[in-house]
Amino acid sequence: MTYSWRYDGYSGVSFVTFELFEQGAKTLLRLTLTGIETFPLENTNFGLHNFEEGWNEIINNSLKNHLEQDNF
Structure with missing residues (x-):
């Protein structure tokens, strides 16, 4: 999954990519x-x-911390 990332008032754009892999x-x-x-x-x-x-x-x-909460 890739998201574009911008900051209001500034030129430029970056991309943040998240990849998930099974590890056992x-x-x-x-x-x-x-x-x-x-x-x-x-x-x-x-x-x-x-x-x-x-x-x-x-x-x-x-x-x-979020994923380790008991109520998740």
Whole structure:
């Protein structure tokens, strides 16, 4: 599944792709981000490190915590 990702007021568009793979009794999630080079290079908020940090937090903490809730 691929989503386009834009920021209001800025040029550029990126694409976030989510892929799921069976790994025995578990599921592997692969997230691929492309197109960040289309965002304004002079704006340090669009630096690769910020995207990596943000997606790592979402996937490794927020999503993990959500999926581990008893009522899920």
